[in-house]
Amino acid sequence: MKKLYAVFAVLLVAALLLPACGASGTPDCSKPETFCVGLVTDVGKIDDKSFNQSAWEGVKQAEKDLGAVVQYIETTDAKDYAKNISTFAEAQYDVIVTVGFGLGEATTAAAQQYPGTKFIGVDQFQAAVTPGVAGLNFPEDQAGFLVGALAAQMSKSGKIGGVFGTDAVPPVWRFGEGYRAGAQYINPNIEIFIVYHSDVGFDKTFSDPEWGAATAKSMIEKGADIVFGGGGKTGNGAVIGAVEAGALGIGVDTDQYYTLPEAQKGLLSSAMKLITPGVFDLVKMAKDGAFPDGNFFGKAAYAPYHDLDSQVPAEVKAKMEEINKALLDGSLATNVSPVKP
């Protein structure tokens, strides 16, 4: 028994020492010549292959192109939002990127507390302007509309599906309803199965790939031949599940051809919000002293067809370009309400 205590004691000491090693050698962000960018993730991981990771790629681009010192903190619990943000703020980081709708309130509160710091809130719509906060938003409804129109044109069965995270998060709602609107724009009689994973908490709704795969499969059993997966890992599971069951999948946020190698053979396209360039642009503006307070709008797009390029008829490709152009110049509206009514 004594030996066991000794082992535990050694382990405990080792555990205490570990974080101390990590902290050494961090550059001093309080110096004006050091430009520091910190990123706080939403509940979820930095390597989620979608949302957090795309924002982090933008920050890493700033490391490469602007010589910034970069660091991230992963949030494991929603009640740590404020604590994680102030960790960077106290270390006098110049720019703090907070990723996700959930961090909105904590971000504006921190901006009032630390006026010297610039905050970039990805997916945080600013109802009122807070000095020092730029909300990076995307027209998800347009991205959803594009892939919805694509799915409606490519479906042979006249039935398509969509598996999403919770509709209480406005961008997710816009993806889902944009998808519906886009499909109905092409074919008003199309049958659309849309399922939101709203039955669980915010901590699980985006990290349940097994549920996503089961839901996608259930749609395919009812005749759907294309499934759009929109919601972190839950959506990834749906796309992989759909492709595995012989249907086509549509990814979300980034061009998932590169992030879901398992689904490459059946990935039709992805509804993209260009997060990486959006974050980078804002970081650059902060560095150049041209930081826009209030809302800043990024761009939506649909990803290339990759392996399925030869299966997409030329007239569908032309129609997609036409719709994209109409959405961009405003002559076509998705008519999706920005939040769930």
Next chain:
Amino acid sequence: MDWRRFSFIGIIIILLFGVVVLIGGEQISPLIIISSMLATTLSVATPLTLGALSGIFCERAGVVNIGIEGMMLAAAFFGWLASIYMNSIFEYSPAISLTIGVLAAILTGGLFALLHAWLSITFKVDQIIGGTVINILAIGVTGFLNRQLFFDKGSIFGGNVPHAPGLLPTLSKALTVLCSGAQGCGGLPSLIAGTIFDQKPVAISAILLVIVANYVLFNTRWGLRTRAVGEHPKAADTVGIDVRRVRYINVVIGGMLAGLAGAYFTIESVPSFEPLMTNGRGFIALAAMIFGNWTPFGAWAAALVFGASQALQINLQFFRESIPPAWAFLQQSYVVGLAPYILTMLILTGVIGKTTPPAADGQPYEK
């Protein structure tokens, strides 16, 4: 066995299915709805069934195991890792890699269970704390290794990460290959073909293991000893049963079952690992075990209720527009999501008969 419990569960499942058939039956043929819901129910229930069996083996021998969640998670990770390495580094075929992956998952579950047994039987550590240690350890180890192996090695956007060899095939695919011979298999009724045979190996083995577990526990000498050790270890010891040995073996068997449940996540359901992907299913499995009064068939039935309510939750959203206004509350998917938990509470409060845990459950044995 307890007919009241089973008829209650049967009625609940029929009700859950009936609601969807009533609402969506005009849009899509009821047969398709039922077969699709059955398929969802069976596959969603798989990790719960295996997890509950895992709990039954441990607790019937008198060791409380709340570390099933952690065992599943660790097994999901190491099984997936083994399948990737076998496929991309040793270049085995996908079929062999996946089989090795499943075996690695079972082994991982067994090893974590051995740790639990060591802590709770040899050192007589409080078993709840031992299980918590397993859960925390599994989260840490899998999260850390996942990061080290697949993220820090350059960005995933560079695309240089080896990926999984795929997934276990469904049995119907295997059948199609078999049946493509001269005679064919004759028209299997579509309902069965679409549900039972649309399942994958782990799901099928979960069903078989329920039958095996029931036989082992109630019809073999080993099962009798297991139960004796869980009910009255002193009496068992008096007649010459090695209490510690029986407990060790049962806990490891339980761990291996939890390991198989882990394989369901990363080798059968989706070919990728995500931190925390078991999402509390190890704990729901424990609820299913209690719900089923520590019997394999009871636990299976309970797992099916959880599966059916998830099938309901998914399917109701397909037919959201057809829900009659009087039932508008069903449009809120979280209301439906609550169903299994409310049921669990009803069972635990003894509305449908009492549940009785093994008498020596959770008590370390001192000679």
